[in-house]
Amino acid sequence: QVRLVESGGGLVQPGGSLRLSCAASGILFRITAMGWYRQAPGKQRELVAGIRTDASTNYRDSVKGRFTISRDNAKNTVYLQMNSLKPEDTAVYYCHTNPPLGPYWGQGTQVTVSS
Numbered sequence: 001q002v003r004l005v006e007s008g009g010g011l012v013q014p015g016g017s018l019r020l021s022c023a024a025s026g027i028l029f030r031i032t033a034m035g036w037y038r039q040a041p042g043k044q045r046e047l048v049a050g051i052r053t054d055a056s057t058n059y060r061d062s063v064k065g066r067f068t069i070s071r072d073n074a075k076n077t078v079y080l081q082m083n084s085l086k087p088e089d090t091a092v093y094y095c096h097t098n099p100p101l102g103p104y105w106g107q108g109t110q111v112t113v114s115s
Contacts, residue, residue, distance in 0.1 A: 022078045036049050066083050
């Protein structure tokens with residue numbers, strides 16, 4: 001059974017930082033690409049960042065230079081370090097992977113950027 005469990009969301013002021021974590025189980029983590037998506041109220045879910053098995057990464061333009069995705073294969077965990085947060089980053093953030101028989105999503109974690 002594949003499980004993705006996110007943590008680390010919360011309320012932060014503009015300019016602040018948060019680190020999201022996603023613990024994965026039921027997959028061969030080290031050979032599986034991982035990603036973070038987000039969905040704001042009334043908007044479509046969008047890809048924020050992805051990390052491949054060789055640790056190469058990709059980001060949506062609006063978060064480049066502010067967000068960093070990383071992975072720890074020993075802990076089966078993927079992270080999203082978010083710095084210089086803006087109100088428009090407010091959304092539910094979801095961990096995602098798409099191995100054979102996938103895709104799979106976590107339950108989501110709320111990130112709210114507000115003063």
